[in-house]
Amino acid sequence: MTARILRIELRRTAALGIAMLMLVTGAALLLSATPSFAGRWMQLAVMARSMLMVLLPLALAGGAWMGQRDARYRVNELLASTVRPRWQRVIPTASALAISVVTAYLLIFLIAAGWVVPTSGYFPSATILVTAVGVPALIAAGWLGMAAGRAVPRVITAPILAVLGFALVGLAPELASSPAMDTDLAYFRPEPAAVLLIPTFTGLDDFQTIATSVSLLQALWLASLAATGLLLLGASRRRAIAYAVLPAVLGVTVALPLLPVGGARGAAVVDPVAIELVCDSDGPQVCVTRAHTALLPAVVGPARQALAMMAAKLPNAPVRAVETRQVSFWARLDPHAVPARHSPDTFVFDTPSFDHVGHADLSGDYFLPSLLQAAWQQECGERPIRGEVYRARMVAAAWLTGRPPTPPGWAPDEVAQMQSTYQAFVSLPEAEQRRRMAAARESALACRDDELVTILPTDQQ
Structure with missing residues (x-):
């Protein structure tokens, strides 16, 4: 009933x-x-x-x-x-x-x-x-x-x-x-x-x-x-x-x-399982977190291209690419929240736009430059990064490509300023360029990001 x-x-x-x-x-x-x-x-x-x-x-x-x-x-x-x-x-x-x-x-x-x-x-x-x-x-x-x-x-x-x-x-x-x-x-x-x-x-x-x-x-x-x-x-x-x-x-x-x-x-x-690394080792090793495993096939090609470009110009270039496992500031008290810093033979990168992981476009003009900029990044925990550091990373990535930086979406005057800085930098002797880039990378790996601006010529700082 x-x-x-x-x-x-x-x-x-x-x-x-x-x-x-x-x-x-x-x-x-x-x-x-x-x-x-x-x-x-x-x-x-x-x-x-x-x-x-x-x-x-x-x-x-x-x-x-x-x-x-x-x-x-x-x-x-x-x-x-x-x-x-x-x-x-x-x-x-x-x-x-x-x-x-x-x-x-x-x-x-x-x-x-x-x-x-x-x-x-x-x-x-x-x-x-x-x-x-x-x-x-x-x-x-x-x-x-x-x-x-x-x-x-x-x-x-x-x-x-x-x-x-x-x-x-x-x-x-x-x-x-x-x-x-x-x-x-x-x-x-x-x-x-x-x-x-x-x-x-x-x-x-x-x-x-x-x-x-x-x-x-x-x-x-x-x-x-x-x-x-x-x-x-x-x-x-x-x-x-x-x-x-x-x-x-x-x-x-x-x-x-x-x-x-x-x-x-x-x-x-x-989630300790989510931050585990899943790697493709058929060539220079490329790893992403388990949470983003579906992105690995699309990431491998651009990441290895970036490794090859770094090896061609950067002293002591990295030979391995790993997705950053940074988590929010509020999880820092967890022992997994801030993983140990990576060694100099590894560069860490962010997957493009976490808001669009399911439909990420990894072949556009954004992802490869961001990978190249990652040569001057390290997992240092979440902290404010000055705008000068972002601009310096773009100049550094442009140096690897051999072309002036043209970041999409930036104001024309900011793009012009970065291109002027790039031209001033590449006018330096090649040995000096390599020395400055190596020093900037060493500082970034030690989480001294502000020192990255040392890649600029003295009269531009």
């Missing part, structure tokens, strides 16, 4: 309409951000969690609309006069809403996965758990909305809950952190651990994941909140309503002391 009632609820109530609204809205928003997760499963999981900023208010408002059904059709007194307990009557409706919102959420993820599968070479197992935390979150929102709709059966209840839900989920984490200044760099004040009770995430890079303990604690808290919502929905006496809040209180009591401070930054850890 219960299964039959559930099928009727799924077909004839607003549950299906709520799911369709969530599916269309969530898929449109997620697919509009396709470049930010193309080719990367963890980035997709994080984006799906960030979509909860919109999906949770919709589930909350949809639940409120369904919770008003009995009052809307004026059958409250009729149903209250039956001998069946109230919880037996609300379980099928609550289950229909839960199935609908969860199905919509999972379909959004599966639709977006179509942009990940063709270009992904690494599947972090944590992707499943990170994504799954959204399931109890949506169920909790739906059931709490139903309880609110039953308690306050007014037309404005649903839209008010939607606005309040968005304010809580979307704005609370932003308000919890305010910009602060340190003596060396700007950062955000660490957010309190309570921010992690809200299951949205943003800001992870390709080499980070969410700690398993954080995901499990969030799931525990959200499951207890869902239990409270269901108990409130089925409660008919004041004592039952008071007892209904106990699961949420117990959940937050257990989870909150164990959650790290710092919000998403505190929950993020470096």
